[in-house]
Amino acid sequence: MREPPSEFDNLPEMSGAHVAGDVREAHDAGQPVTPHRRRRATGVPWVLRVYRLAMWAYPSAFRRRYGDEMWRVARDADAEARMAGDVVVVALWLRIAADLAHNASAERISLMRPTVVLAAVMTGVAGVIAVLASLNLYLLEDGNPLTSAAYRASSLLGASYDVAYLSALVAGVGVCAIVVYAVVGPSRAATVSLGTLAVFVAFAGFGGLLVRAPLTFAALGFGFACLTLASFFVGRRVATRLRRRSGARAAVIGACVGCGGALLVNTVALTLHTLALNPISHPLYMQGQIPGTHLNALLIGLALALLTLALYALSLLAALRPRA
Amino acid sequence: MTMADAEGEARDERGDARAPEALLPLTPGALHILLALAGGERHGYAIMQETTRLSDGAVRLGPGTLYRTLKALLDDGLIAESGERPDPAHDDERRRYYRLTAFGRRVAQAETARLMRLVERAQALPGWEAIRALATLLAPTEAMPLHPATKGVQ
Numbered sequence: 001m002r003e004p005p006s007e008f009d010n011l012p013e014m015s016g017a018h019v020a021g022d023v024r025e026a027h028d029a030g031q032p033v034t035p036h037r038r039r040r041a042t043g044v045p046w047v048l049r050v051y052r053l054a055m056w057a058y059p060s061a062f063r064r065r066y067g068d069e070m071w072r073v074a075r076d077a078d079a080e081a082r083m084a085g086d087v088v089v090v091a092l093w094l095r096i097a098a099d100l101a102h103n104a105s106a107e108r109i110s111l112m113r114p115t116v117v118l119a120a121v122m123t124g125v126a127g128v129i130a131v132l133a134s135l136n137l138y139l140l141e142d143g144n145p146l147t148s149a150a151y152r153a154s155s156l157l158g159a160s161y162d163v164a165y166l167s168a169l170v171a172g173v174g175v176c177a178i179v180v181y182a183v184v185g186p187s188r189a190a191t192v193s194l195g196t197l198a199v200f201v202a203f204a205g206f207g208g209l210l211v212r213a214p215l216t217f218a219a220l221g222f223g224f225a226c227l228t229l230a231s232f233f234v235g236r237r238v239a240t241r242l243r244r245r246s247g248a249r250a251a252v253i254g255a256c257v258g259c260g261g262a263l264l265v266n267t268v269a270l271t272l273h274t275l276a277l278n279p280i281s282h283p284l285y286m287q288g289q290i291p292g293t294h295l296n297a298l299l300i301g302l303a304l305a306l307l308t309l310a311l312y313a314l315s316l317l318a319a320l321r322p323r324a
Numbered sequence: 325m326t327m328a329d330a331e332g333e334a335r336d337e338r339g340d341a342r343a344p345e346a347l348l349p350l351t352p353g354a355l356h357i358l359l360a361l362a363g364g365e366r367h368g369y370a371i372m373q374e375t376t377r378l379s380d381g382a383v384r385l386g387p388g389t390l391y392r393t394l395k396a397l398l399d400d401g402l403i404a405e406s407g408e409r410p411d412p413a414h415d416d417e418r419r420r421y422y423r424l425t426a427f428g429r430r431v432a433q434a435e436t437a438r439l440m441r442l443v444e445r446a447q448a449l450p451g452w453e454a455i456r457a458l459a460t461l462l463a464p465t466e467a468m469p470l471h472p473a474t475k476g477v478q
Contacts (some may be wrong), residue, residue, distance in 0.1 A: 064396065067465070072419065095386055098386070103388030103392050
């Protein structure tokens, strides 16, 4: 059942009139018209306008039912805090910002099936493991004098290293996409923000090559863009198919599937790299050996990546299964 | 009024058969809201102010926490939206007022009784007397000021 139209969209104008009434009432009651009252009468403080925009983080049904009331409560609390001074106003808005972040995400998560939440969490865990395993590879091999000789001996080593690194970056963006779609829901603004984030991640990941090796930068940039766009379009296709059945949750499941593509590529690249490394460059492989043990950091990273990928796949299957 | 509100109101009118203990323990926010409404119906901001006053400033509900808790309490039939509105000349007519239902009052009483039993049990624990004595020594109350010698001078 659809809720009746909310006053939410017209709030600033309405509240401006209401606040101006405050000054009139204070004047009529013989109370001093303080600077705060006067400032309130001139319009809605910018922070309340920002809060109104940020309230779109709540699910639409909740926002339509309680949005205007919540905004009015924030406005009244703001007016009271302004009487007490700027420090109190700052403290109030820090508290309201934390309140918004916590409750908007909790409200959205409460609308999701537990299996979808589990799939999102498992994708996040697998994404973090992929990033850590690839970072481990980077720390062991990048700048290592043995690396260039090993890569010359096998092009598979160099290619798998690059693919593992790029796919870990894409998986990181994918995890951010899950968080964004879970917290603020699917929107054009969310997609544009994620695209901007992807560009930042690319420059943070291999931007230094733009000066030192422009051709390598272009090749890596192309690979990164292809993988990111492939993940995005796969995720969007899944979300479109699921939208009728799963509503707003479809975007989260789609992001999980899209991120899963990058995770799969990452695990395959890590596996190929680790399998090829020992026969081609035993000394380089032994760089990952943990002193005094039989354990190898590369193998541990690979095992964790495989394990979390398997758990991710199981949780995603549960999320995709139609409700009984 | 949503279907959940209407259901809560209907349940309130015919008397809720559920055991109040089934909903315990309440979250601190929910209990404070029920206690704030025990004194009469209030709108959101008044509830927020009253919970801060009741808890001596320890519980400060943000708008999100306040309305998510109100929603849960409405769904459980512990509170209901009040049909009556104050004179628009004295209040913003767009505000919604909430009131405690009979079942909500019983749940609040059951939760308060549970907490009182918990406090009694805590006080019976070994070492409690020492903790309370230490707290009394450290607390600057009127009954025992930190600087008793200066009290007479003032």
